[in-house]
Amino acid sequence: MTGTEDTAPVVLARSLGKSYGGRVAVARIDFQVAPGICFGFLGPNGAGKTTTMKMIYGLATVGEGELRVLGMDARIERRQIKSRIGVVPQETNLDGDLTVRENLVQQARYFGIGPDQAGPRADELLEFALIGDRADERIHALSGGMKRRLLIARALVNDPELIVLDEPTTGLDPQARLAVWRALERLRRRGVTLLLTTHYMDEAARLCDRLLIMDEGSIVTEGDPGTLIHVHAGREALELDLAEECDPEALVDSLGERANGHELHDGALTLFAEDAEELLRSLDHDRFPTESAMVRRATLEDVFLRLTGRSLREGD
Amino acid sequence: MSYEPGYAGLGGRLAVRELIPSPRHAVAIWTRNARVFSKLWKGALLPTFLDPFFYLLALGFGLGTYIAHGINGIPYKEFVAPGLIASAAMWSSAFETTYNVYFRMNELRLYDNVLSTPIEPADLVAGDLLWSASRATVYGIVVLIVVSAVGLVSSPWAILIPPFVFIGALCISVIGYSFTSLIPKIDLYSYFFTLGITPMFLFSGIFFPFNQLPGWVEVVAWFTPLYHLVEITRGMATGPDGVQILIHTAWLAAVTAILFPIPVRAIRARLVP
Numbered sequence A: 001m002t003g004t005e006d007t008a009p010v011v012l013a014r015s016l017g018k019s020y021g022g023r024v025a026v027a028r029i030d031f032q033v034a035p036g037i038c039f040g041f042l043g044p045n046g047a048g049k050t051t052t053m054k055m056i057y058g059l060a061t062v063g064e065g066e067l068r069v070l071g072m073d074a075r076i077e078r079r080q081i082k083s084r085i086g087v088v089p090q091e092t093n094l095d096g097d098l099t100v101r102e103n104l105v106q107q108a109r110y111f112g113i114g115p116d117q118a119g120p121r122a123d124e125l126l127e128f129a130l131i132g133d134r135a136d137e138r139i140h141a142l143s144g145g146m147k148r149r150l151l152i153a154r155a156l157v158n159d160p161e162l163i164v165l166d167e168p169t170t171g172l173d174p175q176a177r178l179a180v181w182r183a184l185e186r187l188r189r190r191g192v193t194l195l196l197t198t199h200y201m202d203e204a205a206r207l208c209d210r211l212l213i214m215d216e217g218s219i220v221t222e223g224d225p226g227t228l229i230h231v232h233a234g235r236e237a238l239e240l241d242l243a244e245e246c247d248p249e250a251l252v253d254s255l256g257e258r259a260n261g262h263e264l265h266d267g268a269l270t271l272f273a274e275d276a277e278e279l280l281r282s283l284d285h286d287r288f289p290t291e292s293a294m295v296r297r298a299t300l301e302d303v304f305l306r307l308t309g310r311s312l313r314e315g316d
Numbered sequence B: 001m002s003y004e005p006g007y008a009g010l011g012g013r014l015a016v017r018e019l020i021p022s023p024r025h026a027v028a029i030w031t032r033n034a035r036v037f038s039k040l041w042k043g044a045l046l047p048t049f050l051d052p053f054f055y056l057l058a059l060g061f062g063l064g065t066y067i068a069h070g071i072n073g074i075p076y077k078e079f080v081a082p083g084l085i086a087s088a089a090m091w092s093s094a095f096e097t098t099y100n101v102y103f104r105m106n107e108l109r110l111y112d113n114v115l116s117t118p119i120e121p122a123d124l125v126a127g128d129l130l131w132s133a134s135r136a137t138v139y140g141i142v143v144l145i146v147v148s149a150v151g152l153v154s155s156p157w158a159i160l161i162p163p164f165v166f167i168g169a170l171c172i173s174v175i176g177y178s179f180t181s182l183i184p185k186i187d188l189y190s191y192f193f194t195l196g197i198t199p200m201f202l203f204s205g206i207f208f209p210f211n212q213l214p215g216w217v218e219v220v221a222w223f224t225p226l227y228h229l230v231e232i233t234r235g236m237a238t239g240p241d242g243v244q245i246l247i248h249t250a251w252l253a254a255v256t257a258i259l260f261p262i263p264v265r266a267i268r269a270r271l272v273p
Helices: A003-007 A049-057 A078-084 A100-110 A115-128 A144-154 A174-189 A201-207 A225-232 A248-258 A276-282 A300-308 B023-066 B076-107 B110-114 B121-149 B156-182 B186-203 B215-222 B225-238 B242-259 B261-271
Strands: A011-020 A023-033 A038-042 A064-069 A085-088 A162-166 A193-198 A210-215 A218-223 A236-242 A261-265 A268-273 A290-297
Touching (some): A023 A049, A023 A218, A049 A162, A078 A085, A085 A144, A100 A115, A100 B023, A174 A193, A193 A201, A201 A300, A210 A300, A218 A300, A248 A276, A261 A300, B023 B121, B121 B261, B156 B225, B242 B261
Parallel strands (some): A038 A193, A162 A193
Antiparallel strands (some): A011 A023, A011 A064, A261 A268
């Protein structure tokens, strides 16, 4: 392999757009995913993440603009692209008429892997997913976490260069999530490029090297997790539970440049600063009475909420 | 739980290359369906054995007793028997490409997974149709064995019936598949069966010939696939006329080829919008 191939983007989107009927799902976005990293798409429901993923893995046609996956044109070379990527969908669409092992064998057949190779490949993946002992059971006998691990194993039958995961841990208990994260971390160490969407900031912070936040079909910001926190929130956060007579606007005004920014929600005020302790000391407590105050590190959650708003979204 | 996939229509025109299935990928789909059937076949085939028995008892041996001279010189039960081979294939194809495909596509969401592998809509539809026709042929063979065992087949040519059943079943399957790929909700199958399959079963020449009926009845029947398949199976079972068999076979093959793009386009519009 030459040097240029090693660094050429695995996914390259230029002015990529998609509308369903009159509704714009993805509004002409640009991004690229470097090889070997874990790239995360964050955003509230309806932000356009799933549609973007579907255009990449071939379950939605490219609406506008250009999309190249592994150097190939997603409009034309769909079959070739699909043969080299793995997909973990949001919905569990395992084949309930087949056993656990048969699901993997059959998936290998879809990829043109012959029956003599499909069997050993399936056994290898059952070990990877830690469900070797459940091989001959039907799908409905598996727990949610096992189904999810089987979905990930299924996405590996063709030894993909890129794996697209749409909300890989939604609905899982903490132990099951941890098992999925470990599986993904093992894959990343092998050099597989991971592209995932998630609602969970802890997941994004733990797994992703680079993040892209989407809202209403557009990209709000992009960067590595540490930089995003630093730029959009600062180092620390001060959470104030305001007394009823306290005017939040006046409080924020009184701090001037000392606060990096703020978020107000139902009488709870979050202020961002390099040193939140210092900020708390400098506050005029007689003028602005508070019920409680807490200093903590700024997180990705703060970035997300600041950039996409706190209000609940319609839809799901 | 009733999931409604909604109406997606036929979508835009597709390039010719997107309408041509890749045999290798179609076989992968066929393999999946065959694998599932191989687990269920014992339970699934028993009714197929019993079904023609009941029809033969009620119509061949019951009603047939009152038809003293037979039909066109053939005893009535021998007249009915080959048609039951064709009808078994029709019922099998109709159920496979309606409820079974609907369930795989909309409830199990299997096709979302399949279409994110190298398999494309044309491969998926072709694989499912080949499977449906294979299953129907198995059912047809079962009935052929039953009616031969009770001595209702007089021509040795009957041994060649299965491949024709396959072609006929393919044609009925593509019609069922087109319906499934277009309907917005499952309730519409009652129209498909009540207005399509049942009348076809009754009026395709299985139970009575057309020569005593007004001419338009046969003209209408000519436009249904089952009519042609019944003509073939009866011809083979009683002594075939080569040219007629060829014409009926050509009709079935041509209609299959003409209709094939409908489900391919509809599946593409629905699952790869």
